[in-house]
Amino acid sequence: xxxxxxxxHSHPYSGxxxxxxxxxxxxxxxxxxxxxxxxxxxxxxxxxxxQYGAFTGEIERTLSPREAAIAKxxxxxxxxxxxxxxxxxxxxxxxxxxxxxxxxxxxxALVDLDRDLEIVERYRSLRITAGETVTEPGSDISxxxxxxxxxxxxxxAKPNDAEEAKSIKGIGAVSDLEKAxxxxxxxxxxxxxxxxxxxxxxxxxxxxxxxxxxxxxxxRRVKALCPSCENPGFGVTKYERGLACYDCGEWVSTAPxxxxxxxxxxxxxxxxxxxxxxxxxxxxxGCNP
Numbered sequence: 001x002x003x004x005x006x007x008x009h010s011h012p013y014s015g016x017x018x019x020x021x022x023x024x025x026x027x028x029x030x031x032x033x034x035x036x037x038x039x040x041x042x043x044x045x046x047x048x049x050x051q052y053g054a055f056t057g058e059i060e061r062t063l064s065p066r067e068a069a070i071a072k073x074x075x076x077x078x079x080x081x082x083x084x085x086x087x088x089x090x091x092x093x094x095x096x097x098x099x100x101x102x103x104x105x106x107x108x109a110l111v112d113l114d115r116d117l118e119i120v121e122r123y124r125s126l127r128i129t130a131g132e133t134v135t136e137p138g139s140d141i142s143x144x145x146x147x148x149x150x151x152x153x154x155x156x157a158k159p160n161d162a163e164e165a166k167s168i169k170g171i172g173a174v175s176d177l178e179k180a181x182x183x184x185x186x187x188x189x190x191x192x193x194x195x196x197x198x199x200x201x202x203x204x205x206x207x208x209x210x211x212x213x214x215x216x217x218x219x220r221r222v223k224a225l226c227p228s229c230e231n232p233g234f235g236v237t238k239y240e241r242g243l244a245c246y247d248c249g250e251w252v253s254t255a256p257x258x259x260x261x262x263x264x265x266x267x268x269x270x271x272x273x274x275x276x277x278x279x280x281x282x283x284x285x286g287c288n289p
Contacts, residue, residue, distance in 0.1 A: 010039075011038060011039065011223065011225075011232070012225075012230075012232060013038050013039070013040055013084070013222070013232065014038070014039040014040075015039055015041065016040055016041065016084055017040075017041045017043055017082060017084065018034065018040045018041065018042055018043070018082070018084040018085060018086055018110075019042075019043050019044075019045050019073075019076040019077055019079075019080050019082040019084065019085045019086070020042050020043070020044055020045065020076065020085075020086050020087065021045045021046075021047045021049060021072045021073055021075050021076030021077075021079075021085065021086075021087045022044070022045075022046065022049060022072075022087065022088070022201070023046050023047065023048065023049050023050070024049075024200045024201040024202045024203075025201060025202035026088060026201050026202075026211060027042070027044050029201070029208055029211050029212050029215065030042070030086065030088070030108075030211070030212075030215045033212070033215045033216055033219050034086070034215070034219060037216075037219035037220070037223060038219055038222060038223060040084075042086075043080065043082070045075070045076035045079050045080055047072070047075045047076055047079060048075075049072045049075065049087070052068040052071055052072060052089075053068060058167075065089040065090065065091040065105065065107045065122075066089075066107050066109070066120055066122075068089040068107075069087050069088055069089040069107045069108060069109035069120065070087075070109045070111060070118055070120070071087075072087030072088075072089065072109075073085035073086050073087040073109050073110070073111040074111055075087075077111065077113065083112065083113045083114050084110070084111070084112055084113075085110070085111045086108065086109065086110045086111070086218075087108070087109060088106060088107060088108040088109070088211055088214065088215075089106075089107050089108075090104055090105065090106045090107070090199070090201070090207060090210070090211070091104070091105045091106075091107070092104045092105075092128055092130060092199050092207070095124075095126065098126075101126060102126070102128060102130055103124055103125060103126050103128065104124075104125050104126075104127075104128035104206075104207055104210045105122055105123070105124045105125075106122060106123045106125075106207075106210045106211050106213070106214040107120060107121070107122045107214070108120070108121055108122075108211070108214045108215055108217075108218045110218060110222055110233075112232075115231055115232075115265065116265070117231060117232065117233060117264055117265060118264070119218065119221060119222055119232065119233040119264055120218075121214060121217040121218040121221050122214060122217075123210055123213045123214035123217055125209075125210045125213065127206055127209070127210070128204075128206050128207060128210065129148060129149045129153050129197065129204065129205075129206040130148065130197040130199060130204075131144065131147055131148045131196075131197055132194065132195060132196040132197065133194075133195050134160050134192050134193070134194055134195075135181060135192065135193055135195060136181070136185055136191055136192045136193065137178075137181055137182050137185050141195070144195070148197050149205075149206075150172075150177075151171075151172045151173060151174070152205055153197055153198070153203065153204055153205060153206065154169075154170050154171055154172045154197075154198040154203035154204070155171040155172075155177060155195055155196065155197060155198055156168065156169050156170075156171070156195070156196045156197070156198045157171060157177070157180040157181060157184055157193055157194070157195050157196075158184060158193070158194050158196075159184045159185070159187045159188035159189075159192075159193060159194070160188045160190055160192040160193055160194045161188050161189040161190045161192070162187050162188050162189060165187075165188075166187075168180045168184065169198055169200075169203075170198055170200075170203055171198070172203075177195075180193070181193045181195075220235070221233055221234075221235040226263035226265065226266060226268055227268065227270065228263060228266055228268035229263060229265055229266040229268065231263060231264070231265040231266070233263065233264040233265070234261060234262070234263050234264075235261055235262075236259045236260065236261050236272075237260060237261065237262040237269075238260045238262075239256040239257070239258065239259060239260065240256075240257050240258040240260055240271065241253060241254055241255055241256055241257060242255065242257055243255040243257050243276060243277070243278055243279040244278055244279060245278065245279045245281055245284040245286060245287060246278035246279065246280065246281055247281040247284070247287055248281070248284060248286045248287055250284055250285065250286035250287075252279035252283055252284050252285075254283065255276070255279035255280070255283060256275055256276070257274060257275060257276065258271045258272055258273075258274055258275060259271070259272040259275065260272070
């Protein structure tokens with residue numbers, strides 16, 4: 001008698017339908033990864049995600065990026081009556097760890113109503129093309145346009161000084177830019193026009209790459225099942241820190257020693273293998289007073 005083959009369990013989301021809520025053309029960025037990694041069937045809902053805040057500034061953000069991603073996912077789920085949903089939200093500005101550097105932090109959330117799960121991943125990148133300048137008709141802005149990778153990365157134009165500054169978005173041609181500057185300068189009290197990178201996903205190729213990276217992290221996280229309750233979303237949530245400096249032996253409380261993985265549903269945690277035996281002297285206050 002031949003030995004019986006071990007039973008193979010498919011992922012609980014395999015073959016399931018999931019709603020992606022976006023109005024900025026993220027389907028081609030997110031869907032292929034979910035399909036390849038999790039066998040999820042992605043359906044698009046082009047809902048009004050700007051209600052949670054807009055990069056262009058007309059609508060103020062009242063939710064954190066994490067909360068906004070979850071809210072967007074639920075918006076599409078409610079509209080289509082789906083039990084699984086996904087959405088993303090970006091935050092672009094001064095980097096929290098390097099304040100004089102601009103960064104893009106992309107949050108992506110998967111919501112599962114049946115299992116009562118909210119699985120969120122984020123990806124932080126300094127690779128984001130963005131900038132702004134003030135100009136007027138006839139001014140040479142060629143160096144600015146090169147810096148912001150125009151027209152591959154699109155622009156927004158608005159009057160620099162006006163009570164109601166209506167903006168022109170998604171500018172991706174020199175002729176359109178010149179016309180926008182000419183028209184909007186007449187509406188500005190100082191005759192100048194503010195140009196900014198259009199950071200909506202469909203207008204920013206560098207941001208698109210960061211959304212792809214965030215989605216890959218999420219797929220990896222969702223694929224991992226909790227060893228205790230078998231729910232999706234088991235992954236690294238924090239670090240156990242504290243190591244002696246390799247050179248002087250001084251205690252470095254911020255040095256990561258272990259990764260701690262945890263379940264998003266139950267209280268199960270697992271400590272990974274030790275990351276290092278000593279702290280790097282470059283992070284030691286004794287070696288770098």
